[in-house]
Amino acid sequence: MSAVTAEKPRLTLMLASPRGFCAGVDRAIQIVERAIEKHGSPVYVRHEIVHNRHVVERLRGLGAVFVEELDEVPDDRPVVFSAHGVPKSVPAAAQARDMTYFDATCPLVSKVHFELQRHFDTGREIVLIGHAGHPEVVGAMGQLPPGAVTLIETVDDAQVYQPHDAANVAFATQTTLSVEDTAGIVEVLRARFPAIAAPRKDDICYATTNRQEAVKQMAAVCDLVLVIGSPNSSNSLRLVEVALRGGAKQAQLIDDVSMLNPAWLDGVATIGVTAGASAPEELVQDLITALDRRFDITLQNVAPVQEAVAFKLPRALAVAAA
DSSP states (O other), X not given: OOOOOSXXXXXXXXXXXXXXXXXXXXXXXXXXXXXXXXXXXXXXXXXXSSSOHHHHHHHHHHTEEEESSGGGSOTTSOEEEOTTOOXXXXXXXXXXXXXXXXXXXXXHHHHHHHHHHHHHHTTOEEEEESOTTOHHHHHHHTXXXXXXXXXXXXXXXXXXXXXXXXXXXXXXXXXTSOHHHHHHHHHHHHHHOTTOBOOSSOSSOHHHHHHHHHHHHHHTTOSEEEEESOTTOHHHHHHHHHHHHTTXXXXXXXXXXXXXXXXGGTTOSEEEEEEOTTSOXXXXXXXXXXXXXXXXXXXXXXXXXXXXXXXXXXXXXXXXXX
């Protein structure tokens, strides 16, 4: 990338692909943008539309107002529900107030919601594998009456879980978990409950799986893996874990290049770079530019799979965009 100079040490930079925005995140951001174009500002957003500070700040600059609960939104202004999904009580409350609302829930999260409802309708006891308090988990468990879903966070939880009827259990998973962590919990559940109903297809989304696979392929040869993403981003945190589990000597989560600690770069010969599914690509390019100032870089792309997924916008906004 840069000319060879005596002053710069050599560095192999392994750039993971796919990285950054997934189709669900891209759709959610477009929903907020189109809602502002159609209705003007302010457009309210319940919770962060996606877990990335830079995305939230940019949308705030366009006219989005982020709130925690629906009662903070005036009746006469539109509201967008975040990509993580919401409990059923939230759109019900919006309908009761005759509000204009747009649901930016990722279609893959909606798929989990449908699965939970299907299991409930057939009388199964339901286990959800996920992290307590995460908005996706709150939204998923809120699809059903209180107590209908049991949250399992760890292998230990799976080992002590006691259903009323061991022959009538089903499980689903949060979409942004580590594949390995989920596999361990599922293995315990299957061993304890051989008849357990599983998802028709693994609930962990394609984007999570693909980003983790790219990190796995480069981690073992990296002195350092840098994951760009905000600290409240579950899939970004999982990428750090995957890198360390895969053999990286160190792995760090950074919100942007300003968080890069120069001490991390001492003595490194190979750095891997990736970004969580809610991190904009310009943050990756800013990081590469900063590394290029310090090192003579040889760039290697690590691209185990190609992504070509796109999700449709809600009809009202798709018509507005057209």
